[in-house]
Amino acid sequence: MPVSINNERSSESMIRESLVTSFIDSRTESPLESRTALIFNDRDRGVKVLNEIEEALEWCDSFSISVAFITMGGIVPLIPALTALEARGVKGRLLTTDYLRFTKPDALRKLLTFKNLDVRMYRTEEDSGNGFHTKGYIFSAKELCRIIVGSSNLTQAALTTTREWNLNLLSRQTGEIAEVIQKEFDYLWNRPEAKPLADVIDAYAYEYKAVAEAQADARRLLIREEEKAKVVPNAMQAAFVKSLWDLKTQHHQDRALLISATGTGKTYASAFAAQKLAPKRLLFVVHREQIAKQAMKSFKRVLGEKNHTFGLLSGTNKASDRDFVFATMQTISRDAVLKSFPKDAFDMIIIDEAHRAGAESYRKIMAHFVPQFWLGMTGTPERNDGFNIYALFNHNIAYEIRLQQALENDFLTPFHYFGIADLWVTNEKGGAKRKIDDFRRLEDPERFAHMLEECDRYGYSGNKRRALVFVSTKREAEALARYLNECHRPALALTGEDSQAAREDAVARLVSGEGERLLEFIVTVDIFNEGVDIPEINQVILMRPTESAIIFIQQLGRGLRKFDGKEFVTILDFIGAYEKNYLIATALSGDRSYVKDNMRRFIAVESKRLPGASTVHFDEIAKERIFASIDQAKTNSTELLRNAYRQLKFQLGRIPDLQDFERFGSIEPTKFFSNANFSSYYEFLVKYEPQYSVRLTTAQAKRIAWVSRKLGNGLRPSEALVLKDILDGKENLEVCLERRLHSEYGFEADERHLKSVGLMLANEFERTKELKEQWAGAEILSLTPEGGWQVAESFLKDLQDGVEFKAVLEALLDFILARAKRLAADRLPGTFLRLNAAYTYEDVCRLLDWGQNMPAQNIGGYCYDKDSDTLPIFVNYEKESKAIPYHDEFKSVSTILTLSKTNRTIESRDALRMRKVKTEKADYSATAIHLFVRRNKDDQEAKAFYYLGQMDLAAPLKKVELPGAHGSSKAFEALWTLRHPVRSDIYEYITGEKAK
Secondary structure (H helix, E strand, O other), X not given: OOOOOOOOOOHHHHHHHXXXXXXXXXXXXXXXXXXXXXXXXXXXXXXXHHHHHHHHHHHOOEEEEEEOOEOHHHHHHHHHHHHHHHHHOOEEEEEEEOHHHOOOHHHHHHHOOOOOEEEEEEOHHHOOOOOOOOXXXXXEEOOEEEEEEXXXXXXXXXXXXXXXXXXXXXXXXXXXXXXXXXXXXXXXXOOOXXXXXXXXXXXXXXXXXXXXXXHHHHHHHHHHHHHHOOOOOOHHHHHHHHHXXXXXXXXXXXEEEEEEOOOOOHHHHHHHHHHHHOOOOEEEEEOOHHHHHHHHHHHHHHHOOOOOOEEEEOOOOEOOOOOEEEEEHHHHOOHHHHHOXXXXXXXXXXXXXXXXXXXXXXHHHHHHOOOOEEEEEEOOOOOOOOOOHHHHOOOOEEEEEOHHHHHXXXXXXXXXXXXXXXOOOEOOOOOEOOOOOOOOOOOOHHHHHHHHHHHHHHOOOOOOOOEEEEOOOHHHHHHHHHHHHHOOOOEXXXXXXXXXXXXXXXXXXXXXXXXXXXXXXXXXOOOOOOOOOOOOOOEEEEOOOOOOHHHHHHHHHOOOOOOOOOOOEEEEEEEOOOOOOHHHHHHHHOOOOOOHHHHHHHHHOHHHHOOOOOEEEEOHHHHHHHHHHHHHOOOOOHHXXXXXXXXXXXXXXXXXXXXXXXXXXXXXXXXXXXXXXXOOHHHHHHHHOOOOOOOOOHHHHHHHHHHHHXXXXXXXXXXHHHHHHHHOOOOOHHHHXXXXXXXXXXXXXXXHHHHHHHHHHOOOOOOOHHHHHHOOOOOOEEEOOOOOEEEOHHHHHHHHHOHHHHHXXXXXXXXXXXXXXXXXXXXXXXXXXXXXXXXOHHHHHHHOOOOOOOOHHHHOOEOOEOOOOEEEEEEEOOOOOOOOOOOOEEEXXXXXXXXXXXXXXXXXXXXXXXXXXXXXXXEOOOOEEEEEEEOOOOOOOOOOEEEEEEEEEOOOOEEEEEOOOOOOEEXXXXXXXXXXXXXXXXXXXXXXXXXX
């Protein structure tokens, strides 16, 4: 972790404190960033050695690295950091070796492209020791030196997945360990065996090639032997076969669905399933002959050819009489072909790419045949056309493995994704355009040059580029292919207008073309989203807006199939100011909740913790564009909610309840409570679900809407517990609530909390008459003159008038309380506030147990509540252009400077409260000061602030004069110390800077 030294604490004192923790007593408090630590790749914690090296590179002002082995997969993830260092003029030295001829020449040539990097190769054969196996990283910044030394080479596996032990320590430059390691590095660097890389790279590449060719010959022999050997299922395939067998034998099902990400071995899985189910005849339906041939080859490997015959049924092959028939959909769906088969001709039928089964041709096939078992296979069962793929297979999901799980289990080729700012893709107002006429510069050569420059910068795995480029239009595809050919980069544009033969020829040229048939780029408009198997692809380039998370994953998946010699695939995503950039976070994270906080966290921090060896990087402009898209996204739109609802209903085969959305990782269910067209899940179902027959009275529906909108987020359980007790017929509601909060949540409810709950349930929490009238008739309690609780007569009447109302309310309360229980596990002691959670003004007033909601304009940055003795401070971190020139500012993750309201002095009541002064008239010594911060006001949907905990003054208040149109006004600055450091992802999102 990088170190930031401020004036309050010297580097020497930090190191001394941390040495005690690291080497004497682990219970001693000390700065985490200066402790000596063991760093290693830990999949469970999402920790990678790579991340530590990246952060150290960003921190340093010079560096020296000595490693035995380097591969392209170890260099590519570091290219953004190395490029930034080059721009800053930060010098670096890198020493490697020819030991065992393991280091890859392409990686060395990539290092030579950095002007600030001096690279040398230690020639071991010139050294009598004949060995070189160092792994050390030295980063310097002023008087400090960070050293990482242990077992990690600059290879993809060593930096991301394999078990590596490295000691990470901080020293002053004058420390003995720093002096010794620097001296040892200089000794090796200046040895005659350490040659400038430029002088020896060609000779080393020749030596490497000779060794690599011998190894390739041995590998080919090994592959041939492996192909002869018996194939065994991997963990996914074995679990799938067991589940499928149970569905058929124990649950007597005759169809099922396998959901498996591209490249995870679906075809082999189906072959193992056929081996277990042992059909006499089997039909395998695909949409391309090439895939049918590949599937037949896989089945032959698993089942052998002694007891079964295999044949192709396609436009060029008519082997329809074999035991196992592999047919193209286009051929078998023809009336004459279909009628030539009896309905029970096959015992088992497998539909590949089953998400296509909604098409008429597939439905025609499925209507004709009556096998003993149907198996559908797909990586993306979700469809945007409203067709229910799940229903075709009776909602039986035999097994599901999505992208993130596949990466974690090493079923796919690792990818290195780079989100890069695109050029010329915004209109004058900054919004994205879609029509080519509006994209006036979409085909600008400067944009294409930018793309090619980045493609060359980030490179690819292997000795030849095999790139697939996705663009928006045919015209753009043709213009880009033309440009690439002019740059002597063989390219071809392919669109839906090209024949299947033309597509197959282009793929053959890309994979193995030489001379005039050489092809490096295929530029396409969506036609290769799915259904094409090109394992050799080593670059995927996205130059179109992200409009769908499904299509994003499909296009990403084109490069994820494993291929011998392919260490990784490079994904370059050129990001414009597109409206739906937020879908990038949804797609890469696999999080379908559409919670904005989750999206921001992924882009800022969690993307670094992607499973396996894969990595994700965004340049600063691209990152800002995604953040802007997240801010502006309408993630509670009717369209989005209806799509999420439909997919979950398809999956379950029934109307989902609210808790199902959380159980099955679907959209955040509280979004149903904040839509402009409906205020509750009940209203949504009434409007959009024909099968939903429940109908409440207008008064009952209003109560459900009030409970949904006001209590549905489950931020505190109190009101829902009271409602539940009323439904259960309990009396003494206040006493019951106190007991339940104590026993179920460990929360001691005081008089102020009970008063707040009562006012909320009596519709007295609203401050304005208009809001009270808006929800009139929805109150649950009526309050006695003394503040006591009575159940409102109108509520009792609604309960008595309908069983359906009680059932709908109980289901809603079950959801709220289940959610409250989960959220309360992270609450701060004595409150239901959770550190780093996002809250609206209304949420804060309620969670601080205020008697009334306080509108934003009344708060004005901060507001004191006398009854609760709390002072929340609300900070909009990015100010509007016309705002006063002073602004709130984080000085570090633990300190923030805030500005008071205008016309205030350090003796004003505001200041007395912040200073926690005790006077004859008032005692503010116990006032709790809470910090809530948001980046800006741009997020019109959430309007929420991150809760960063309580804070205390770190220095005396400082007077300031604020300039204005009518002269200056008085104010004061306050420097605060936070009791809890700001979480790094939130800090980076709010400030736009790395945590310090």
